Every structure is written in structure tokens, then in C-alpha cells.
Amino acid sequence: MNDIVSLSQVAKRYTRGKESVEVLHSLDLKIAQGDFVALMGPSGSGKTTLLNLIGGLDRPSDGDVTVAGERIDRLSGAALARWRARHVGFIFQFYNLMPMLSAQANVELPLLLTSLSAAQRRQNAQTALKIVGLDDRARHKPNELSGGQQQRVAIARALVADPTLLVCDEPTGDLDRKTADEVLGLLQTLNREHGKTIVMVTHDPKAAEYARRQLHMDKGTLVPGNTP
Amino acid sequence: MKYFPLLWATLWRKKARTIFTLLSIVVAFLLYGMLQGVNAAFHLSIDNANVNRLIVTSKISLTEPLPISQQQQIASVPGVSGVAFAVWFGGYYQEPKNFLFATPVNIDDYLHVVPEAKIAPEQVEALKRTRTGLIVGATQMTKYGWKVGQRISLHSTIWVNKYDGTSDWPFDIVGTYTFSGDESQEQGAYFNYNYLDEARTFGGGTVGWWIVSVKDPHQSAQIAARIDKLFENSPDETKSQSEKEFTQGFMKQMGDINFIVQAILGAVFFTLLFLTGNTMMQSVRERIPELAVLKTLGFTDAKVTVLVLAESLLLCLIAAAVGLGLADLLFPMLKNTIGVVRLPSRVILSGASVAVVLALATGGLPALRARRLVIVDALAGR
Known part of the structure; x- marks a missing residue:
């Protein structure tokens, strides 16, 4: 299988005041197309930082980051934004939906950046909502939906532009077990039946079981024994 | 136009605040229309000399x-x-x-x-x-x-x-x-x-x-x-x-009507600048995570900047349209005093220009803040 994510000797340092803290150290990672990877590890181990680098939300201090065939660490701000719109779907712990927009309008948001007509945008958003089983809630605003439903709207939003990669940061961290299992089952279906590559950060070992493989991080590096 | 529903929904995110801000700007533009109308009427006789x-x-x-x-x-x-x-x-x-x-x-x-x-x-x-x-x-x-x-x-x-x-x-x-x-x-x-x-x-x-x-x-x-x-x-x-x-x-x-009118309007719009600017700043501050999500989805810094400015423009233009429209309706009541029947169109045009300047002035700082927003910091609540 082709590698869709390739990180080589990646380091990330943050400067807080006069202090510089390195949160990722010379990290190498490859993720194949169609993989479903769970990134696990204690708080502060660098999981979210790594996820942000893969998703093009942040840049490495050193090293190369190639995702979907593009050296994204070299892209300008605007080019990186366009790249994200084309290749990455994001799912957050707290859903991050626009509270004033309906589910349908939230799902349509990434499509505003495409050249699709209004009718096509509507159609695609309806299809994405159907995939997550919420086509009957299209007109509801986020505060009229349960946590699980909001997360499914967020998944539909992540899916709607047909991205190369889904990046999920603790997608079930705010959900009860039953709802979390439904959401994870949905992600698993997207991976197995629709071939979506998924990188998911989680603290939850049960959630990680839905992934094809688990990577463990500690103190800014991948733990070798758990890295296939 | 495809961004209009997003802009409109954002504008009405806090209905009460938007209504009160709109009312303040409407009153300012009503005053602008009436005073500039009177001023223009006084100058009409000079222009027509x-x-x-x-x-x-x-x-x-x-x-x-x-x-x-x-x-x-x-x-x-x-x-x-x-x-x-x-x-x-x-x-x-x-x-x-x-x-x-x-x-x-x-x-x-x-x-x-x-x-x-x-x-x-x-x-x-x-x-x-x-x-x-x-x-x-x-x-x-x-x-x-x-x-x-x-x-x-x-x-x-x-x-x-x-x-x-x-x-x-x-x-x-x-x-x-x-x-x-x-x-x-x-x-x-x-x-x-x-x-x-x-x-x-x-x-x-x-x-x-x-x-x-x-x-x-x-x-x-x-x-x-x-x-x-x-x-x-x-x-x-x-x-x-x-x-x-x-x-x-x-x-x-009879007095320097032009100076009096400009002085009153200057004070009104100077106050309005702070009022609307503060409202816009507050609105953007509350929406930092939402703006970060837009950037995450692929909206460029420039696009987010334009969206914030467009929101300010929409607010000011709606208020100016209502305010100047009301002035146009009320102005004929002054006919017996100043002899001019309709609000001169140049007053409406200059009012629209003032609305654009007001929108850019009040939306400028919030738009800059939105532009500079760093996604990972904003999402982490920093």
C-alpha cells in the first residue's frame, strides 16, 4: 500500500516566554492509505501536536512532513489552507460546530470553498448526513441535537468534501460509552467500507480497539515496541 | 453571494446585541439624513443662484x-x-x-x-x-x-x-x-x-x-x-x-449651518465608532474557536478577514439603509419649514459612503485579530 503520511526526523519546539520546550523529538512515522491508526499515550506525550502536524494545522520545527504526496511543511499559509480544504477532514472532541447554523449548513461549510453550485452543495451535504444517519435532522441546530448526534454532524462535515485523510482528536472524549461506540463504529465503517484513512488520538483503550493499529507515544516519541 | 447565509447567521448569533447595535446605528443615520438634508436644503438656494x-x-x-x-x-x-x-x-x-x-x-x-x-x-x-x-x-x-x-x-x-x-x-x-x-x-x-x-x-x-x-x-x-x-x-x-x-x-x-451640522454628526459618529467597534471586537472575541474551525476547514487568513469585514459592512449598511430610509420618509414633514420636499439623493449617497467607512473602521481591528489567529492556539483555548 502507498504511504499517505510520511514523517521524517520531525521535531517540534514551542517557545513560551524565554523557555523553549521540545514536544516531539526526531520522530519518524509512515501511515499507509486505508489505514486506521489510533495514537495513544499519556497527556503531554505529543499526540495532539503530532496530529496537528499531520493535519497541516501546525508546522514542524525540523524534519519533513509529507501528506497525500505533498511536502506540507514547505507550503505557504494560504496554500496550506487550500491543501487542508482538499485533503483533510477534521473531527474534534467538542464537535466545534457553528451554533447558529443548522446541521445541513454546518456540513455545507467546507463545500463553500469549492466551485460546486448551491444545489450540488445541498445534495452532497444531504448525502453526508445520510451516511451518518442524520438526514432527518438536517434542519436542526447543534443545541437541538444530542452530543452523539452533534459528533455525527461533525463527521459528516469532515466527510463531505471527500478528503484523503480523516484526522480525529479525541472524537469520543465527550460522549458516553454507548454513544462513543456508535461513533467509533461509524468511523470503522468509513475506514472499512469507504476506504478512508483515519488518524485518531484517544486516551480510551476501548476506542483504540476500533483502529487497525495502535501507536503509543511517550515524551515526544513513538514507543518502539508498539510501532508495527 | 454563497457566503451570505453564513454572514447573516453570524450577524444574528446574539440577537439582542445585534438589535441594539443596529438601533444605535439606525438612529445615527436617521440623524445624519435629517441634518444633512436640512444642510443641503440651505445650500440648494446657493447652488441654484x-x-x-x-x-x-x-x-x-x-x-x-x-x-x-x-x-x-x-x-x-x-x-x-x-x-x-x-x-x-x-x-x-x-x-x-x-x-x-x-x-x-x-x-x-x-x-x-x-x-x-x-x-x-x-x-x-x-x-x-x-x-x-x-x-x-x-x-x-x-x-x-x-x-x-x-x-x-x-x-x-x-x-x-x-x-x-x-x-x-x-x-x-x-x-x-x-x-x-x-x-x-x-x-x-x-x-x-x-x-x-x-x-x-x-x-x-x-x-x-x-x-x-x-x-x-x-x-x-x-x-x-x-x-x-x-x-x-x-x-x-x-x-x-x-x-x-x-x-x-x-x-x-443665520449661523454657520454647515459647521453646526458637521460638528453634531462628527460627535455622533465618533461615539458610534467606539460603540460599534467594541461590539464587533466582543463578537469576534467570542467566536475565536469558530473562526479557528473555519481556518481548520481551509478558509485562508484573507478569507476570514474579508468575512469579518463583510459582517461589519452588512451591519452598517442595513442600519444605514433603515436610518436613511426613515429620514427620507420623515423629511417631507419639514417642507413647510425649509421648502424642500425630498431628501436630496446626494445625502443618501454620502450616507452610504459614511456607512462603508464606518464599517471598515469598526471592522478593521476585529478583522486583523481574526487574520492573526493561530489555529492550534485558538483550538487549545490559548
Whole structure:
């Protein structure tokens, strides 16, 4: 299988005041197309930082980051934004939906950046909502939906532009077990039946079981024994 | 246009705040429309001043009379094509608030130098035949519901009628006039000079000012100088100026309307700048995570900047449209005071420009903040 994510000797340092803290150290990672990877590890181990680098939300201090065939660490701000719109779907712990927009309008948001007509945008958003089983809630605003439903709207939003990669940061961290299992089952279906590559950060070992493989991080590096 | 639903939804995210902010801006633009409208109306008479005419007054003061014998001498000045006179009557109908700019004239001379005043020929003849005849402006005829043939009485604040010892002057309405290009001039009335001159208790044989038409407006300054030269060192020295200069001077006697209006509006919009700017800043601050999500989804910094500015623009333009629309509706109520029926379109256009400037000024800082927002920091709540 082709590698869709390739990180080589990646380091990330943050400067807080006069202090510089390195949160990722010379990290190498490859993720194949169609993989479903769970990134696990204690708080502060660098999981979210790594996820942000893969998703093009942040840049490495050193090293190369190639995702979907593009050296994204070299892209300008605007080019990186366009790249994200084309290749990455994001799912957050707290859903991050626009509270004033309906589910349908939230799902349509990434499509505003495409050249699709209004009718096509509507159609695609309806299809994405159907995939997550919420086509009957299209007109509801986020505060009229349960946590699980909001997360499914967020998944539909992540899916709607047909991205190369889904990046999920603790997608079930705010959900009860039953709802979390439904959401994870949905992600698993997207991976197995629709071939979506998924990188998911989680603290939850049960959630990680839905992934094809688990990577463990500690103190800014991948733990070798758990890295296939 | 595809971003409009997003902008609209964002604008109404906090309904109460948006409504109160909108109301403040609406009131400011209502005030802008009304005050600038009044200002424009005052300047309309200056703008409409005829370049072919000079106004000749006493050098001492506008209220100082001039002898009617000057007419022939002014008419003989090279370049002068006509001379008419007018006298300040200071008239009102029934109550002082019903001021009527009634002017005693020689109607033939007057229509020769002021051809914009349109009177039916038979009504001109009727005025000449009727000593107490009065030709009333169309606006005043409508305002008081007067009809041709009706007898009315005007009270003069200056002239006493020696035949009855009162200041009430009876008139017979014999016609109406319109004024092409300037409806505000239709608030007056013309009557026979002889009627006033024969009956007044003082000031016989004098006029208030001369209205002089010139053949070539480029020669106006030289002609004015020649007229003043004519009466130099006489008991009745004159001051000749273009109609525009005269009107400007007359307006200034009432106060610098333009300065007053600009000062009030400047204070209003300066306050509004802080009010709206603060609201926009607060709105953007509350939406930091949402703006970060937009950037995460692929909205560029430039696009997010434009969205925030567009939101500010939408708010200000809606408020300006409502405010100026209300001003347009209310403005005709001032017709009896300032004589202008509709809010001048240039006031509406300048109001729209002010709205754009206000939007850019109040949206600028929040837009810059949105542009500089770092996604990972914003999502982490830093």
C-alpha cells in the first residue's frame, strides 16, 4: 500500500516566554492509505501536536512532513489552507460546530470553498448526513441535537468534501460509552467500507480497539515496541 | 453571494446585541439624513443662484433702503440687461409662525430679470389691474388651501398702513406662480410696489435691494464695480455682489449651518465608532474557536478577514439603509419649514459612503485579530 503520511526526523519546539520546550523529538512515522491508526499515550506525550502536524494545522520545527504526496511543511499559509480544504477532514472532541447554523449548513461549510453550485452543495451535504444517519435532522441546530448526534454532524462535515485523510482528536472524549461506540463504529465503517484513512488520538483503550493499529507515544516519541 | 447565509447567521448569533447595535446605528443615520438634508436644503438656494444676476444692496446694511431713482442709473451701466427691485415686507399670515416671503415688485421688471418665476400672462395682467393683487407661490397656495379670487390679510412686521393705522394689509389673490428648478422658491408671494409705497407711513420712494441681470456673467465683477462706483461718495452707496455671494452672506447671518451640522454628526459618529467597534471586537472575541474551525476547514487568513469585514459592512449598511430610509420618509414633514420636499439623493449617497467607512473602521481591528489567529492556539483555548 502507498504511504499517505510520511514523517521524517520531525521535531517540534514551542517557545513560551524565554523557555523553549521540545514536544516531539526526531520522530519518524509512515501511515499507509486505508489505514486506521489510533495514537495513544499519556497527556503531554505529543499526540495532539503530532496530529496537528499531520493535519497541516501546525508546522514542524525540523524534519519533513509529507501528506497525500505533498511536502506540507514547505507550503505557504494560504496554500496550506487550500491543501487542508482538499485533503483533510477534521473531527474534534467538542464537535466545534457553528451554533447558529443548522446541521445541513454546518456540513455545507467546507463545500463553500469549492466551485460546486448551491444545489450540488445541498445534495452532497444531504448525502453526508445520510451516511451518518442524520438526514432527518438536517434542519436542526447543534443545541437541538444530542452530543452523539452533534459528533455525527461533525463527521459528516469532515466527510463531505471527500478528503484523503480523516484526522480525529479525541472524537469520543465527550460522549458516553454507548454513544462513543456508535461513533467509533461509524468511523470503522468509513475506514472499512469507504476506504478512508483515519488518524485518531484517544486516551480510551476501548476506542483504540476500533483502529487497525495502535501507536503509543511517550515524551515526544513513538514507543518502539508498539510501532508495527 | 454563497457566503451570505453564513454572514447573516453570524450577524444574528446574539440577537439582542445585534438589535441594539443596529438601533444605535439606525438612529445615527436617521440623524445624519435629517441634518444633512436640512444642510443641503440651505445650500440648494446657493447652488441654484443665478450666475447672470447681481444683487445690489446698501453698503451700510441689507436693511438700509435705497432710493428708487437709482434704477435708471443702474440700467444705464454697460453690460446690464435688466433691473428690478424688491422690498422686505416681513409678512405673515394670521400667526408669526406662518411666515410668508411677500415681496412688493414691479412685476414686468421682476419677470424680466427673474425668468424662472412662471406666471400665466392673464394673471400678470390681473396683478397690474388690481392694486391689492397678490400672486402666491404654488406651495403656499396648497399649504393654506387658498384659491384665486380669495381675499386674505397679511400682517407686516415693518410697515403700517396709513389708511387704517394697522399693520394688516388686505390682498386679493389673483394668481399663482411656480419656480422652475427650485421648489423652495415657491413659498413667497409678489404684489404691487405701488400698493405698499402709497400706503406706508414711512420710507416712500425707496426699495430694499436691486436685482440686476447682466448680459455676460464673465463680466459680473466689472459690472458690479461700475455700479458701486456710480454711487460712490453719495448718501446711498451700494454694495454689488453676485446672487451666490449674496445668498451665502444671507445664510451666514443665520449661523454657520454647515459647521453646526458637521460638528453634531462628527460627535455622533465618533461615539458610534467606539460603540460599534467594541461590539464587533466582543463578537469576534467570542467566536475565536469558530473562526479557528473555519481556518481548520481551509478558509485562508484573507478569507476570514474579508468575512469579518463583510459582517461589519452588512451591519452598517442595513442600519444605514433603515436610518436613511426613515429620514427620507420623515423629511417631507419639514417642507413647510425649509421648502424642500425630498431628501436630496446626494445625502443618501454620502450616507452610504459614511456607512462603508464606518464599517471598515469598526471592522478593521476585529478583522486583523481574526487574520492573526493561530489555529492550534485558538483550538487549545490559548
